[in-house]
Amino acid sequence: MKFSPALKGNASKRGSPAGNAHSARSRTVLTSLLFLSVFSTIGGRLVWFGLSAQNQTDGMFVSSIPVTDRPDIVDRNGQVLATDLKTASLYAEPRRIVDADEATEAVLTVLPQLDPGTLYKKLDSKAGFAWLSRGLTPMQQQAIFNLGVPGIGFRTERRRFYPGGAEAAHILGLTNIDNQGISGMEKYLDDSGFRALQTTGLASSDGLSAFKLSIDRNVQHVVHEELVRALKEYRAIAAGGVVLDVDTGEVIAMASVPDYDLNEPGNAPLKKENLNRMSAGTFEMGSTFKIFTTAMALDFGVVSINSRVDTSPFHVAGHTFKEFHNEGNSLSVPDIFKYSSNVGSAREADMVGVDRHQEFLTRLGLLSKMQTELPEVAMPTQPKTWKKINSMTIAFGHGVSTTPLNTAVAAAALINGGYYIPPTFLPRSEEEAKAVRRKVAEPRTSLDMRAIFKLNGEEGTGRQADVPGYHVGGKTGTAEKVENGRYNHNKRFNAFVGAFPIDKPRYIVMSIIDEPQVEKGKPNAQAGWNAAPMVGNMVRRAASFLHVQPTFGEVGRDLMRGY
Template sequence: MKALRKLLSGLGLTAAAAPATSTTGLRRRRVEAPRNKPRFVIATGLFCAIYLVIGGRLVYLGTQSDPNDTYRSAAGQGPVTRPDLLDRNGEVLATDIKTASLFAEPRRIVDADEATESLLTVLPDLNPKILHARLSSKAGFAWLKRELTPRQQQEIMALGIPGIGFRTEKKRFYPGGPTAAHIVGVTNVDNQGIAGMEKYVDDAGFRDLQQLGFAGNDKLEPVKLSIDLRVQHIVRDELVAAMAKYKAIAAGGLVMDIQTGEIIAMASLPDYDPNFPGDALKKENLNRISAGTFEMGSTFKIFTTAMALDSGLVRYNDVFSTTPFRVAGFTIKEFHGKGRPLSVPEIFEYSSNVGSAREADLVGIEGHKEFLTRMGLLSRIKTELPETAMPTQPKQWKKINSMTIAFGHGVSTTPLQTAVAAAAIVNDGWYVPPTFLPRTKEEADKIKVKVLKDQTSAEMREIFKINGVSGSGKSANPPGYHVGGKTGTAEKVVAGRYSKDMRFNAYVGAFPIEKPRYLVLSIIDEPKKEEGKYAATAGYNAAPMVGNIVRRAATFLDVKPDFGETGKSLLVSY
């Protein structure tokens, strides 16, 4: 009772004594009302206020997350999965694999010196100063090493360093290595596409899905490309062989479906392994087919001849003088002249510079420029591949410019554009934009553009065939496949002058030339003369490259050999 009174007294309150009960029957006391009611109210309010403050603080702290929680949460969540890239037959070109990346929470590191020394025993390639600075900082999170090997991860886990963690990430894996490097492209350390079709996938919507949070761990539908991995391997293999055989500094090639515009194969050497994306940045690994511009030499006579015939000013059997002549202080002459006038097919077959210049002169400067523009040779080509170059041309076209451009000097364009324009020449005059995605004939018919008369295309196919049978393209014409086309040997510009010893060679061929289905192009940069050969011109190197590709790839392209009546007789005899 005394304790109770003391407690109430401390609160400013007084309690009456409890009624006494005894055997003697004491008188019941009246309970007195609190003498100081306001003090009781104040005390109660004080207690409530304290609890409200404490409760509010707890609520506030509950809404605030640890700065490191973001990284811990991210580490626990699965990384975003990129869609696989497949070839036209379903073969995997690029896919995601899981990998671990190492991070630190520096505020939880007990001893930065010891942690640094321990990690360096497993990851000796890390910079000790940078590593120590990150571990000893006040930051909440710091990356230490991305894309560890399983062994590295296991050894680091065995070290048992507090404040060190792993995040599961996705790394892009390319089963074919360098086989289709310039088409497939690469991703960066964050698994974002930065080149080739990988970048196209991001630009086409995958990046937006990521940013909006719709891209998750679920596997997305794969992206099928137009290329055939089998043909792609053949093209690259032939380029590797040609570079070694002709001691060249670079080479390239492509196979294109003429009717649909699909790129079936495309390669450029030197190349790189996209599993090591740093090599993609090296200057020598440029994609020369779509991102390099070159004077394409005599392959441009394809367009000069077609232009002359399509203009109506020149007929198939017309004959031109090939006598050298001077224009604006320059002499237009032959590389190997025949010493006589040549017909239009002969100008093409014998690769006459003078005859081509005279054809261009008949059409005129404006007509020449308009035709090359119509064929897509003077503007950046439109396709899914991000790496495409802008062609170069004279700022002001003069007569001398038009004449030299007629035989391949004065305009630089990409080999891809040359191939696409040449395909239109033999495809009844229909220009079909190139694509690295599957496209049907019906889809192509909806977007194709008429750039040439039917008759012109038919005459050009015949001219292609003549050159493939008896001209500079003979070595690109394997038995049974009827390849027709045009060689090009361009002298390279060195110190502002054309060099006699350094060449950029090319061959553009179509097959079967009677009704072309595929166009094949090859380029080879600075080839050396093969032992036993007359020269290092395109007929001795670029053309055989195309012939080898056709011979090896025709079966995969569903083109059967045709040996004419002799072949039919042999089949009957069996």
């Protein structure tokens, strides 16, 4: 047989070393292509399953935003207030479930809180992916693992942990199941850019610095503990407190009780009684408003600290103004404050005039929604139209509702030299505070108010708040609560606004107590017997954390030197 030249040439190559090498290369390429095809198919299936797990399956939404670490939240001294812990979440691949009934019964032995019908429906759906339970404990994870149910697995996620439990609940706020902030400073953190980092996948534990607050964890503990104690001691329905730096506007501590453990919140944040009364609740603040009435009269120059004011009864628009305790037909300006004279305060407001009165309270931020980082803040309420009668009743704390935090910030402005400084829950230096402050009163007015605060702390209704060595001055407020359009004489909202050390104030310390009952051995349930002692207790326990040294005069200094 004869071969054509071409075929003969090819045949000769097959038998040659060159031909064998060519065949080997061909087989290698073919094998590579085969493996590439197989791995491409496997990779495609993995991508498909991944997409299935990230999308809506079996009526259940799985977030497309990756669950990532959040930065620690720390106090002003670096103590941890919130941090992330690794946790396991339970999922199922229903298509791999052999017996949905059996699998349902098995899972319920470990997680009896799950709804049996919903669980069965998920396991019997033949979907690609379904969440069963998030945030398991290590013991629950191990128990489910021991069941050995095919088609059920775990995913490591992040869960927020709060070492203080309930202590700073209303400041820190909460995160949702996907570790995203939904209230408090957790929400502020997300709204300030962290959520954008999460969405883009740039948030990682390696690159996140701690998020520092102005809060002092030790002072926060003291305030919270005193509120819990007061709630029980005075048999009240709620209590609250705040410690504010008068020169920087920093909130050093703030709490409102009842509250809830941030680690096990359940539906507690939705309950009315757990409202953050300090910033998200508005109240008639009673006689604490005489702080602003007195300062207003001094600042506009209608009185001086040495003036006397007529305090005899009078009538306006069908209403009679008279004293609860008559201390005479005229009182000095400090005595109006000391004896908490409603008539004297109404007269001072009348001398200032309606328009200037409204403008002054607006200037102090009492009638405006507070601008701060905390999302939960309430809008104060006031009369739609101010008349003379409104101005006179507002002078002693009836007719305007504002938040306790608004009240504390306004009081700080009248104690720190006359500057309104917006409150902040973030660290702020005095230099930074000077850049955002605005003048609202004359320095002379501030000096006079310090003297009046001091007098009331030593001789007036604030005596129960004074702490030896720390010189607390301030003003009580006892307001009857409004129910069905009328004042209820048996229900009170009490407050005390204190400043210390009063000779050169550094802090405002304020307390509120809602519907306190008469304590055994006390004549009544007015603020001097509950709200004032609450502030005294806070100052006594927190002063050392605030780096305020007590002073005891010349004799005391000599004794301290000897000690």
